[in-house]
Amino acid sequence: MLLSVFDDLLFGLGVALTPYNLTVGIIGLVLGTAIGVLPGLGGTNGIALLLPLTFKLQPASAIILLASVYWGAIFGGAITSILFNIPGEPWSVATTFDGHPLAKQGKPGMALTAAFSSSFIGAFVSIVLFTFFAPPLAELALKFGPPENFAVLILALATFTGLGGGNPAKTIFMTLLGLLLATVGFDIVSGQPRMNFGQVALQSGVNFIVIAIGLFGLGEIFLTVEEGLRLEGIKGRIGFRDLWETWKLLPRYFATLVRATILGFWIGVLPGTGATPASFMSYGLAKQFSKHPERFGKGEVEGVVAPETAAHAAGIGALLPMITLGIPGSPTAAVMLAGFFIWGLNPGPLLFATNRDFVWGLIGSMYIANVIGVLLVLTLVPVFASINRIPFGILAPLIVIMSSIGAYATNNQVLDLWIMLGSGVAGYVFKKLDYPLAPLVVALVLGDMTEQALRQSLIMFQGNPAVFLGRPIAMIFLVAALALFALPAIQTFYRRRRARISQPAEVIG
Amino acid sequence: MRKAETAGGVLLVLFALVMLREALRLPIGWTVSGPGAGFVPFWLSVGVAVAGAVILIQSLLPAPSAAEEAFIPAQAWKPLLVVFLPMAAVIAFINVLGIYLGGALYLVGYMRLVGRFRWLSVVVVSGLIPLVLFFIFEKWFLLPLPKGVFLERILYGR
Structure with a gap:
C-alpha cells in the first residue's frame, strides 16, 4: 500500500517533469501570480477565464496549468496585501493586517519573505498529507453506492450552512438556488428537456463557467469601480539579509505553523470553505494563542505567518475531495471540476484507476510547482509588484473583454454573454446584500450528481426514503449533515443565553 | 439598505x-x-x-442597527454605468461588431471616459490588445469567436 504510493508519486513526478508539462506549470505560475497580484481579478475568475484555453490540451497538462495558476494566485495575493494594503485576493485580506504595517516600518522584505516562506511550508506539508490521504479516500469512495454518494453530497452542501458563517437563511437559499439552476436543460435520468422555458439555447443547461465568470469576474469589477481603486504602494524587494533574518525567526513560530497547516488543510478539505475563511480563522487563532496579542495588527510577523500558512494549506486541501470524490473543496476547485467534464473526464474515485497520469500528474506537479513558485516570487517580487502599475482604466475593460471571451468560448452562443452580464449584476447585488456566492457555485456544479444519486437511491428501494436507514455509512453522513444545518440555530440559542449573563463576545467572521 | x-x-x-x-x-x-x-x-x-x-x-423585522444608507451610493452610479451600459451595447451588437472590434471600441470608450488617457495611448492600447487576443484565440488556440461582419469580410470575403 505504502510502497505503491511512492511508486505512483514517482510516476506523477515524471509526468509533471516532462519538458512540456514543466513549461505549462511555469506559465501557470507566472499567470497565476499576476492574477493574484491584480486586485479586481481573482483566482476563481482567472481560472474560469483560462478554462477555454485548455480545450486543446491533454487533461493532465490542463489540470497542471490550472492548479499552477491557483498556487501562483495564492502566492501573488500576498504581494499586493503587503505592499499596497489592498488584498490582491480575498484570501490575503488577513495578510494586510500585519503585513502592511510591517512594510510601512521599513521591513517590506521581511513581510514578503515571511508570507512566501510560511505559505510554502503550509503548502508543502499539505501536499505530503494529500499524497497519503488521497488513495485510501478514493478507495473508500469506490465502495459507495447511490445512497452514500447522495449523503456525501448533502454533507458537502451542509458545510456551507454549518461553517460558512453569515445568515443561514441566505446560505440555504443560495445552496438551493444553485441546485435549482442545475436542473435547467434536460432531465439526466429520462433525457427529457425541462425547465428551459421553451428556449432552445437553454436546453444545454445553465453553463456553470458563464455564471462563475459573471458572479466572480464582473461582480468583482462592479464592486471595485464602485469603491474607486487607489493603489499607492511601498517598494519592496527581497535581499539575502531579509531571507536570513526572517528564516531565523520562523522556528519560533513552529506551533503557529503546525496549527495553521492542520487547520488550513482541514478547512480546505471541507467543501463549504476554502482558503479565505481558513486565513481568517488562522489569524484569529494565532492571536488567541499568542503571548503578545496586543502586537497583532501593528506589524507582528506571526500575523503574516498564520493566515498565509493556512490559506495555502487550504488551497491544497480543497483539491483533495475534488480529485477523490468529485466534490470541490472551494469555489476555485469547483471551476477546475467543471473543466473535468470539458476534458472528457468523469470526476470521482474511478479516476485513480482509469486516469493515473491525470491524478498523479496533478499530485506530482503540486510538489514541483510549489518549489518553483516560492523561488519565483522570492526573486521576482519587484517585477510582479510592478503589474499594479497597469492603470485601472486599461485593466477594467481588459478584464471585461477577457470575461466575455471566456463566457462565449465555452458554448459558442451569444445568450451566454447576456447570462454572464446578468450574473455579474446579480453577483454585485448578492455581495452587497451579504448573500454568499460560494454555495451557489458549488451547488450548481454538484446539482446533477446530487439529483442522480437521490433518484437512483429512491429507484433502488421503490421510493421508500427509509433506504437510508439501512445504510450505516450514508446514515452517518446524513446525521452529520443535519447537525451542520442545525448548527447556526444552536449557536444563536447559546449566544442568546450567554448574552443574558454577560456582554456578547465578538465574533470573527 | x-x-x-x-x-x-x-x-x-x-x-x-x-x-x-x-x-x-x-x-x-x-x-x-x-x-x-x-x-x-x-x-x-x-x-x-x-x-x-x-x-x-x-x-x-426591526433590526438592531437602524443605520440607513443608500444601497448604491450616489457617486457610484456613474462609474458603474460606464462599465455596464457600453458592455450591454457591445453584446447587443456583437453579431455586427464581433468581439474584437467590439472590445476595441469598449477599450477606447473606457480609456477616454474613465482613464482620461491621451488619444495616442488610447489608439495604441485599444488597437494592440484586440490584435494580441486575435492571434491567441483565433490563430494559436483555434477558438472561433464572433468576428462580426467587418472582420468576416476582410478575412474571408464573406
Whole structure:
C-alpha cells in the first residue's frame, strides 16, 4: 500500500517533469501570480477565464496549468496585501493586517519573505498529507453506492450552512438556488428537456463557467469601480539579509505553523470553505494563542505567518475531495471540476484507476510547482509588484473583454454573454446584500450528481426514503449533515443565553 | 439598505414561483421510471421560495442597527454605468461588431471616459490588445469567436 504510493508519486513526478508539462506549470505560475497580484481579478475568475484555453490540451497538462495558476494566485495575493494594503485576493485580506504595517516600518522584505516562506511550508506539508490521504479516500469512495454518494453530497452542501458563517437563511437559499439552476436543460435520468422555458439555447443547461465568470469576474469589477481603486504602494524587494533574518525567526513560530497547516488543510478539505475563511480563522487563532496579542495588527510577523500558512494549506486541501470524490473543496476547485467534464473526464474515485497520469500528474506537479513558485516570487517580487502599475482604466475593460471571451468560448452562443452580464449584476447585488456566492457555485456544479444519486437511491428501494436507514455509512453522513444545518440555530440559542449573563463576545467572521 | 434587502427578497420569491410553475409542467410524482423529471425541480423551487420568504420576513423585522444608507451610493452610479451600459451595447451588437472590434471600441470608450488617457495611448492600447487576443484565440488556440461582419469580410470575403 505504502510502497505503491511512492511508486505512483514517482510516476506523477515524471509526468509533471516532462519538458512540456514543466513549461505549462511555469506559465501557470507566472499567470497565476499576476492574477493574484491584480486586485479586481481573482483566482476563481482567472481560472474560469483560462478554462477555454485548455480545450486543446491533454487533461493532465490542463489540470497542471490550472492548479499552477491557483498556487501562483495564492502566492501573488500576498504581494499586493503587503505592499499596497489592498488584498490582491480575498484570501490575503488577513495578510494586510500585519503585513502592511510591517512594510510601512521599513521591513517590506521581511513581510514578503515571511508570507512566501510560511505559505510554502503550509503548502508543502499539505501536499505530503494529500499524497497519503488521497488513495485510501478514493478507495473508500469506490465502495459507495447511490445512497452514500447522495449523503456525501448533502454533507458537502451542509458545510456551507454549518461553517460558512453569515445568515443561514441566505446560505440555504443560495445552496438551493444553485441546485435549482442545475436542473435547467434536460432531465439526466429520462433525457427529457425541462425547465428551459421553451428556449432552445437553454436546453444545454445553465453553463456553470458563464455564471462563475459573471458572479466572480464582473461582480468583482462592479464592486471595485464602485469603491474607486487607489493603489499607492511601498517598494519592496527581497535581499539575502531579509531571507536570513526572517528564516531565523520562523522556528519560533513552529506551533503557529503546525496549527495553521492542520487547520488550513482541514478547512480546505471541507467543501463549504476554502482558503479565505481558513486565513481568517488562522489569524484569529494565532492571536488567541499568542503571548503578545496586543502586537497583532501593528506589524507582528506571526500575523503574516498564520493566515498565509493556512490559506495555502487550504488551497491544497480543497483539491483533495475534488480529485477523490468529485466534490470541490472551494469555489476555485469547483471551476477546475467543471473543466473535468470539458476534458472528457468523469470526476470521482474511478479516476485513480482509469486516469493515473491525470491524478498523479496533478499530485506530482503540486510538489514541483510549489518549489518553483516560492523561488519565483522570492526573486521576482519587484517585477510582479510592478503589474499594479497597469492603470485601472486599461485593466477594467481588459478584464471585461477577457470575461466575455471566456463566457462565449465555452458554448459558442451569444445568450451566454447576456447570462454572464446578468450574473455579474446579480453577483454585485448578492455581495452587497451579504448573500454568499460560494454555495451557489458549488451547488450548481454538484446539482446533477446530487439529483442522480437521490433518484437512483429512491429507484433502488421503490421510493421508500427509509433506504437510508439501512445504510450505516450514508446514515452517518446524513446525521452529520443535519447537525451542520442545525448548527447556526444552536449557536444563536447559546449566544442568546450567554448574552443574558454577560456582554456578547465578538465574533470573527 | 433595508429597502434593498426587502426588494431583493420579493424578487427572489417571485423568481422561485416562476421556476415552480415551470416545474409543474413536468411529472413531479412517482412514474414508471422512478421519481418524475419534475420531482427534484419542484421541491427545490419550493425550498427556494421558502428560504426567500424567510429572508423577506427577516428584512421586515426591526433590526438592531437602524443605520440607513443608500444601497448604491450616489457617486457610484456613474462609474458603474460606464462599465455596464457600453458592455450591454457591445453584446447587443456583437453579431455586427464581433468581439474584437467590439472590445476595441469598449477599450477606447473606457480609456477616454474613465482613464482620461491621451488619444495616442488610447489608439495604441485599444488597437494592440484586440490584435494580441486575435492571434491567441483565433490563430494559436483555434477558438472561433464572433468576428462580426467587418472582420468576416476582410478575412474571408464573406
